[in-house]
Amino acid sequence: MSDQPGDPALFFEKHVFMCTNSREPGHKRGCCAEKDAEDLRNYMKAEAKQMGLEGVRINSSGCLDRCEIGPNVVIYPEGVWYRCSNFEEIDEVLQTHLAEGGRVERLMHQPEDGPKKA
Ligand code: FES
Secondary structure, three states: OOOOOOOOOOOOOEEEEEEOOOOOOOOOOOOOHHHOHHHHHHHHHHHHHHHOOOOEEEEEEOOOOOHHHOOEEEEEOOOEEEEOOOHHHHHHHHHHHHHOOOOOHHHEOOOOOOOOOO
16 A cells, blocks of 8 residues: 555565664663663564564664663554563564454554653
């Protein structure tokens, strides 16, 4: 699905970004890396492959600006954000959102979550 006529077709059906940004210990915002985001991302990628999910790409990202409520995952094109802090929650998002097209509402961020915009 494209937003404007003439836009190219999506290259990936679902494009998942998991923040693995790292900051120095004690930083006031913290970071996703200190909450095991690298292991979670590696697990998510391996499990997606194991499940045979087609058209799904799982990438690491830099800071997504919701550091305090991470580890953060965002899925496009729908733009749904999740906080996934363990392997079981990753499994839920893989199965319910990516495999079945549903939502894991209890893990979803809301628009008001994260830093307040000036
Ligand atoms: S460090 Fe992950 S959102 Fe900022």
